[in-house]
Amino acid sequence: ASIARPTQAEDRPHIKWRLASSFPKSLDTIYGGAETLAKRVAALTDGRFEIRVFAGGELVPAFGVLDAVQQNTVECGHSASYYYYGKNKALALETTMPFGLNTRQLISWVMADEGMTLLRELFAEYNVLNFPGGSTGAQMGGWYRKEIQSLADLQGLKIRIPGFGAEIFSRLGAVPQSLPGGEIYPALERGAIDAAEWTVPYDDEKLGFQKVAKYYYYPGWWETGTHLVFYVNKAQWESLPPSYQSAFEVAARDAHMEMLAAYDAKNPPALQRLLANGAELRRFPDDVLLKAYEIAHQVYTEEAEKNQSFKKIYTxxxxxxxxxxxxxxxxxxPMANLRQAVRRKK
Amino acid sequence: ASIARPTQAEDRPHIKWRLASSFPKSLDTIYGGAETLAKRVAALTDGRFEIRVFAGGELVPAFGVLDAVQQNTVECGHSASYYYYGKNKALALETTMPFGLNTRQLISWVMADEGMTLLRELFAEYNVLNFPGGSTGAQMGGWYRKEIQSLADLQGLKIRIPGFGAEIFSRLGAVPQSLPGGEIYPALERGAIDAAEWTVPYDDEKLGFQKVAKYYYYPGWWETGTHLVFYVNKAQWESLPPSYQSAFEVAARDAHMEMLAAYDAKNPPALQRLLANGAELRRFPDDVLLKAYEIAHQVYTEEAEKNQSFKKIYTxxxxxxxxxxxxxxxxxxPMANLRQAVRRKK
Structure with missing residues (x-):
C-alpha cells in the first residue's frame, strides 16, 4: 500500500563530503571499506549525500587523518586508531591489542557492551565521532629470515613492528624497527632487518615477502582481530539531517561486516598460494607466547597507572x-578444534 | 556544503509493510532482530517506509511464515529456513547444518563467496528474496537427565531435536522427538523425554531446564552458527523505490550483526548464572562426536544424490x-586455544 504524501525538499539537502583514507589503493580490501561506505550512503539517499574517497597522502598524510578530521580539514576519514598510539595509547585499544579481544568479541564489546560509550568519550577529546570501519580478523605473526625456536632467538632480532607489539618485542630482547610498508621488502632482502610483520595472507602476498624471509609465523598475538575506523568531525556530524546520520551509521557497520567477510573469503586461498610459492608456516614456540603474554600485561598495568582513559577502556x-x-x-x-582434528585425520 | 534542490514526492512514497515473525516475544533477542530492522528502515527513510512486526502466530502460524510471504499474505517475514526442512532440505542449509560453517564462515560464504547467489536461486522457487536476519553464534548441545559417557548411552534416548540433528541422532540409535518450546520442560520433568536441545544459555535459562535435566552438553555440533533470515515477497520487493531496497538490505545486515553482538554479550553471564543454579557442563565424548560427524556426511551424500539444489549448495x-x-x-x-590455556592456569 503506497500513499504519496508531500515531501519537503529541505528534508534531503545535497551534501558533499570528502573522506581522507590512511590507506593506499593497493590495499584494495581495506581501502575498499571507504568505497563501500560511500556507495551505501549514496544508495540510501538517492545520491543526495555524496562521499568522495581520497587515498592516503592525496589530501593529507596517511597518518594525519585523525588530525585532519579533528581540524575539519576533511569532514571524515578512514584509518586505524593505533596509528595515533603516540597521542594516547588508549586510542590503540580501539584497533586491537596484543592478546586482546578476538574479532567477534571486539564487535560485541563495541555494539552490545559498554565499548561504544567508552570510545565515544575518548574520541570526544578530538572532536571526532568513531564508527566501525572494517575488520581484517586475526592477523599473522610476520615473516622471519631464520626460524624462531625459543626466546633466545629473539635476542637482538631486528623486527619491523609498530605500537604495543614493538614495546613487547623490545622487552623480549628484540630491536623493533619502524618502517613504512614500501621499505620492508628491500630491508629484508639486504638483511638490514631480520623480520617484519605486515597483515594477513591476502595483503602479505602482494609484497612477496616469502622470497626474502620464508618463515611465516602464527599466531599474530599482537593483532587478534584488527578493527579499522571511520572518523567524522563532530560539528559536521551534527549538521547532518537525522536520516543521513542513520545512513552513515548503518553504512559504516555494513562496510565493517563486508570487509571481514571479504578477508575471510580471500585469506584462505592466499595462504594456499603463499605455501605453494615457498612460504613455510611456523607456530611461535610456547615459551615465546607465554612470556609475551606476561610482558603484555605488565605493559598494560604500567600504562593504566598513569593513563586514566587507557585504564577505563582496558579494564x-x-x-x-x-x-x-x-x-x-x-x-x-571445541567445535573449531574438532574440525581441525578431523582435517588432520584426512 | 549543503545545496537544497527540488525533491519529487514520488521519490519517497509512504509504504507500510507487515512482517510476520516465527518467533515469540519471549525470545527477545531473536524476536528483536525484526524490531531492529523496522527501526533502522524507518530511521533511514524519515519514517516513510514503515514495517510493523507481528510475533509468531499473530498473523500466520509460526512455521507458516515462508508460505505467507510466498503467497503475499504478508510482504515480509522473519524466520529460520530450517523450519521448512520438510519442503526441501536445501532450505535448512541457509540456517546451519551439523558440522557446518561457523558463524563468520557462513557470513563470508554468503556475502563474499557464492552463497548469496546460490541461496537466491533456491528462494526464487518460492517467489521470495532472502536477507541475513541475525545470528546466535554456535549453540549448545542441550540438556540431559543422565550423563552421556559413550555412544551406548544414546541407545533409545528420547531427545527433543528437529531437522538434520534428528536424522543423525536417529541413526546413532536415539529416538528423536518433535515438541514445541513450551512443552519441553514438562516432558523432561515427568521423564517423557530424556533430553532436549534448545538454543544458547541466554534463551535456555528462561526455560529453567537445569531444574529437570541438569547435564548441559557441548559442543552443539548440529548448530555451529545459526543464521536467521528475513524473507521478502518478490513482487513487493520489485515495487520498492531503489533507496528503500537499499534501506531494507543494509538494515537487515545491521540487524544480523547486532543480534550476534547481543548474543555474544548475553551468553557469557547467562552461562555463569546457569552453572551457579545447578547446571553441570559436560563435553560430548569423542566417540559420539566422531560417529556423528561420519553419519552426518553419509546423510548429506545421500541427500545430494537425490536433490540437485541441496547438492549445489552443499558442495x-x-x-x-x-x-x-x-x-x-x-x-x-591457535589464539583462542592460547587464551583457553592461560585461563586454565589462572
Missing part, C-alpha cells in the same frame, strides 16, 4: 574478555 | 569450509 575490555572466553571455550573452540 | 559450502578451516587453524584457533 572494561579485560572484564568482557574474561566473561566471553569462558563461553568461547564451550561453544566455539 | 559450495563444503569447498568453502575446507579452504577456510585451513586458515582458521592458523589464525583464529
Amino acid at each position: 572494561s575490555m579485560m572484564a568482557f574478555q574474561d566473561r566471553s572466553d569462558a563461553w568461547w571455550g564451550v561453544a566455539e573452540s | 559450495s559450502m563444503m569447498a568453502f569450509q575446507d579452504r577456510s578451516d585451513a586458515w582458521w587453524g592458523v589464525a583464529e584457533s
Whole structure:
C-alpha cells in the first residue's frame, strides 16, 4: 500500500563530503571499506549525500587523518586508531591489542557492551565521532629470515613492528624497527632487518615477502582481530539531517561486516598460494607466547597507572574478555578444534 | 556544503509493510532482530517506509511464515529456513547444518563467496528474496537427565531435536522427538523425554531446564552458527523505490550483526548464572562426536544424490569450509586455544 504524501525538499539537502583514507589503493580490501561506505550512503539517499574517497597522502598524510578530521580539514576519514598510539595509547585499544579481544568479541564489546560509550568519550577529546570501519580478523605473526625456536632467538632480532607489539618485542630482547610498508621488502632482502610483520595472507602476498624471509609465523598475538575506523568531525556530524546520520551509521557497520567477510573469503586461498610459492608456516614456540603474554600485561598495568582513559577502556575490555572466553571455550573452540582434528585425520 | 534542490514526492512514497515473525516475544533477542530492522528502515527513510512486526502466530502460524510471504499474505517475514526442512532440505542449509560453517564462515560464504547467489536461486522457487536476519553464534548441545559417557548411552534416548540433528541422532540409535518450546520442560520433568536441545544459555535459562535435566552438553555440533533470515515477497520487493531496497538490505545486515553482538554479550553471564543454579557442563565424548560427524556426511551424500539444489549448495559450502578451516587453524584457533590455556592456569 503506497500513499504519496508531500515531501519537503529541505528534508534531503545535497551534501558533499570528502573522506581522507590512511590507506593506499593497493590495499584494495581495506581501502575498499571507504568505497563501500560511500556507495551505501549514496544508495540510501538517492545520491543526495555524496562521499568522495581520497587515498592516503592525496589530501593529507596517511597518518594525519585523525588530525585532519579533528581540524575539519576533511569532514571524515578512514584509518586505524593505533596509528595515533603516540597521542594516547588508549586510542590503540580501539584497533586491537596484543592478546586482546578476538574479532567477534571486539564487535560485541563495541555494539552490545559498554565499548561504544567508552570510545565515544575518548574520541570526544578530538572532536571526532568513531564508527566501525572494517575488520581484517586475526592477523599473522610476520615473516622471519631464520626460524624462531625459543626466546633466545629473539635476542637482538631486528623486527619491523609498530605500537604495543614493538614495546613487547623490545622487552623480549628484540630491536623493533619502524618502517613504512614500501621499505620492508628491500630491508629484508639486504638483511638490514631480520623480520617484519605486515597483515594477513591476502595483503602479505602482494609484497612477496616469502622470497626474502620464508618463515611465516602464527599466531599474530599482537593483532587478534584488527578493527579499522571511520572518523567524522563532530560539528559536521551534527549538521547532518537525522536520516543521513542513520545512513552513515548503518553504512559504516555494513562496510565493517563486508570487509571481514571479504578477508575471510580471500585469506584462505592466499595462504594456499603463499605455501605453494615457498612460504613455510611456523607456530611461535610456547615459551615465546607465554612470556609475551606476561610482558603484555605488565605493559598494560604500567600504562593504566598513569593513563586514566587507557585504564577505563582496558579494564572494561579485560572484564568482557574474561566473561566471553569462558563461553568461547564451550561453544566455539571445541567445535573449531574438532574440525581441525578431523582435517588432520584426512 | 549543503545545496537544497527540488525533491519529487514520488521519490519517497509512504509504504507500510507487515512482517510476520516465527518467533515469540519471549525470545527477545531473536524476536528483536525484526524490531531492529523496522527501526533502522524507518530511521533511514524519515519514517516513510514503515514495517510493523507481528510475533509468531499473530498473523500466520509460526512455521507458516515462508508460505505467507510466498503467497503475499504478508510482504515480509522473519524466520529460520530450517523450519521448512520438510519442503526441501536445501532450505535448512541457509540456517546451519551439523558440522557446518561457523558463524563468520557462513557470513563470508554468503556475502563474499557464492552463497548469496546460490541461496537466491533456491528462494526464487518460492517467489521470495532472502536477507541475513541475525545470528546466535554456535549453540549448545542441550540438556540431559543422565550423563552421556559413550555412544551406548544414546541407545533409545528420547531427545527433543528437529531437522538434520534428528536424522543423525536417529541413526546413532536415539529416538528423536518433535515438541514445541513450551512443552519441553514438562516432558523432561515427568521423564517423557530424556533430553532436549534448545538454543544458547541466554534463551535456555528462561526455560529453567537445569531444574529437570541438569547435564548441559557441548559442543552443539548440529548448530555451529545459526543464521536467521528475513524473507521478502518478490513482487513487493520489485515495487520498492531503489533507496528503500537499499534501506531494507543494509538494515537487515545491521540487524544480523547486532543480534550476534547481543548474543555474544548475553551468553557469557547467562552461562555463569546457569552453572551457579545447578547446571553441570559436560563435553560430548569423542566417540559420539566422531560417529556423528561420519553419519552426518553419509546423510548429506545421500541427500545430494537425490536433490540437485541441496547438492549445489552443499558442495559450495563444503569447498568453502575446507579452504577456510585451513586458515582458521592458523589464525583464529591457535589464539583462542592460547587464551583457553592461560585461563586454565589462572
